[in-house]
Amino acid sequence: MKMEFEKLNYPSNLLEGKTIVISGAGSGIGRQIARTYAEFGADLILLSKSIEKLESIYEEINQITSSSVIIQPIDYKTADEKNYREIVEAIKEEYSRIDGLVNNAGILGEKKPLEQYSYSVWKDVLKVNLDASFLLTKNLIPLLRESSSSSIIFTSSGVGRKGRAYWGAYSISKFATEAMMQILFDELQNTTLIRVNCINPGAVRTKMRESAYPAENPENNPSAIEIMNPYLYLMSDLSKDISGQSIDAQAH
Numbered sequence: 001m002k003m004e005f006e007k008l009n010y011p012s013n014l015l016e017g018k019t020i021v022i023s024g025a026g027s028g029i030g031r032q033i034a035r036t037y038a039e040f041g042a043d044l045i046l047l048s049k050s051i052e053k054l055e056s057i058y059e060e061i062n063q064i065t066s067s068s069v070i071i072q073p074i075d076y077k078t079a080d081e082k083n084y085r086e087i088v089e090a091i092k093e094e095y096s097r098i099d100g101l102v103n104n105a106g107i108l109g110e111k112k113p114l115e116q117y118s119y120s121v122w123k124d125v126l127k128v129n130l131d132a133s134f135l136l137t138k139n140l141i142p143l144l145r146e147s148s149s150s151s152i153i154f155t156s157s158g159v160g161r162k163g164r165a166y167w168g169a170y171s172i173s174k175f176a177t178e179a180m181m182q183i184l185f186d187e188l189q190n191t192t193l194i195r196v197n198c199i200n201p202g203a204v205r206t207k208m209r210e211s212a213y214p215a216e217n218p219e220n221n222p223s224a225i226e227i228m229n230p231y232l233y234l235m236s237d238l239s240k241d242i243s244g245q246s247i248d249a250q251a252h
């Protein structure tokens with residue numbers, strides 16, 4: 001689905017009153033989502049692997065907004081469901097509801113033919129890219145149900161819609177992410193006010209993109225700030241009627 005996001009002008013209080021959980025908020029696209037959502041008035045719960053990166057985005061947001069920010073490190077490669085439940089219990093002590101969840105964290109794994117693909121890398125990629133989204137979403141749905149307008153955003157990819165040689169577990173995790181979004185849409189659409197959508201960011205200038213395309217000039221790709229409009233739109237009440245969609249952040 002393509003939308004003309006760049007033509008939209010959003011008011012600065014677009015996300016005021018909303019509390020949003022963002023995974024992979026320490027770097028790249030997730031870090032920019034955190035900053036942007038705070039600038040538009042949201043309170044945030046930020047998850048990432050590195051405590052140092054979380055502390056640095058916490059400081060950055062504190063300097064520019066009065067948003068409340070909670071940071072919580074978690075390593076999805078080693079976490080089990082108990083760790084996710086503990087995070088949700090800690091959130092419940094602060095908030096009686098949440099209004100949004102962005103499942104953004106991801107790793108590339110290795111670019112090799114499936115015949116040579118390491119099973120250990122396969123398991124890591126699926127844990128970070130797929131299991132983490134499932135476990136966060138599953139355990140946060142009760143809090144998302146308490147909101148009168150809540151939104152879950154999953155992060156897809158071009159290789160989550162059409163398989164491509166050497167993209168292995170990464171591509172498969174993104175196909176599965178699209179499936180998870182569609183299944184949730186079907187399950188939630190008639191019984192809750194929760195909407196669920198996927199965003200495919202397209203090529204964005206981050207560490208992951210650089211390791212996927214080492215020969216590419218990074219300056220040729222947009223920075224994360226340039227793709228924020230769909231993230232704002234889908235998290236705001238402007239998208240109250242949009243659910244079950246897979247959206248391209250960049251029109252081609």
Ligand SMILES: NC(=O)c1ccc[n+]([C@@H]2O[C@H](COP(=O)([O-])OP(=O)(O)OC[C@H]3O[C@@H](n4cnc5c(N)ncnc54)[C@H](OP(=O)(O)O)[C@@H]3O)[C@@H](O)[C@H]2O)c1
Pocket residue numbers: 023024025026027028029030031047048049050051053054074075076077104105106107128155156157158200201202203204205206207208209
């Ligand atoms: N960049 C692109 O061109 C592009 C294109 C299509 C799709 N995407 C998708 O967009 C999303 C963000 O990608 P990006 O380019 O921003 O990548 P990135 O710069 O490498 O950032 C990845 C994020 O995931 C977190 N993460 C990685 N491993 C983790 C683990 N074991 N436990 C917890 N968190 C972990 C990282 O945490 P720390 O920072 O704390 O280490 C980081 O915040 C991914 O889902 C990716 O697949 C990106």
